[in-house]
Amino acid sequence: MYKVGICDDNIAFGSQMEKYLEEYAKREAIPLDIVIFGSGSEYLKYLQAEAPIDILFLDIELEEKINGIFVGKKIRMDLRNEITQIVYVSALEEYAIQLFQNRPMDFLIKPIKQEDIDKIMNNYIHVFGKKEKHVFEYRVGKNQYRIGYDDIIYFQSTGRKVEIVTYDKRIDFYSSMDEIEKQLNKEIFWRIHKSYIINNRYIKEFSATEIGLENAIKLPISRTYREEIKKKILQDKMQRRG
Known part of the structure; x- marks a missing residue:
């Protein structure tokens, strides 16, 4: 099973993303554990108690100060987490240089379509899909x-x-x-x-x-x-x- 996160302050968008992921999981017979976060701080709080998410669809323009770029830096720099693959989501195309240091897997422009999710998930599973068979994950602090x-x-x-x-x-x-x-x-x-x-x-x-x-x-x-x-x-x- 793959754990997929959606971090977006737009409830309607988060629900639509969840439907796309559920449709993909059903069609491909791939079990997904989907978790939705309404803010960057909510996701970071989740990380303190739970194992890392496999792939995170992360909105850049979160309404609070903890935006998607800040969350990405926290994941990579502070938590030293290279496990979670970040897919940035935005209505704008002007963030390429700012996102580079957070090493995202991909970047999606809103509005998102079913085929966008299909492509991302297929790429993820092709590259990282066998990790559970070959890697042990553990937490220190x-x-x-x-x-x-x-x-x-x-x-x-x-x-x-x-x-x-x-x-x-x-x-x-x-x-x-x-x-x-x-x-x-x-x-x-x-x-x-x-x-x-x-x-x-x-x-x-x-x-x-x-x-x-x-x-x-x-x-x-x-x-x-x-x-x-x-x-x-x-x-x-x-x-x-x-």
Whole structure:
């Protein structure tokens, strides 16, 4: 599912955009979670508590001081968010230079038509559509980050803190293993213990009580997951032989 935001102080325009997106989602059989914001401050407040939106249709001429250019700077500069793709929407064409530093995906001139939305969404899905299969997203403070699945050897938890372990670094952030497990591709990441989730591509050896990973890493397998992991390893070996 893709999360799509519409930030515009014109209620009628926001509703029309929502209809276009719903029509696209229905026709293409692509699930969209559509969120409408009536102001820039409303969207920024949302960001403090929620994960970043995938694609944001952002009006430039918002009525308040927090206009679309300000919101774009906040997304890119302050929050260091490169995940959200910004599509600026305006009734004017004179903003090109001002928008450049906010790295928008596209720019639409009002009035908007169904085919405009179709083109934007098709382009987004073509370029970014597989991100959920290859990237893990996490938050440190107010900043949102992404790390490729291939870079992650395993996750480890201690209390409320989770650590991502890669070849050359360790990344700490606050979450729970249950929440992380929900986000991950279960064909790639296996839960082996209440405190460990591993990337199975890095498995080097396996015994009844522990798994050996690359970099000479050895992690315990709890009784809860022992039989399940054994079956997965056998299935994986069979698939590779086949």
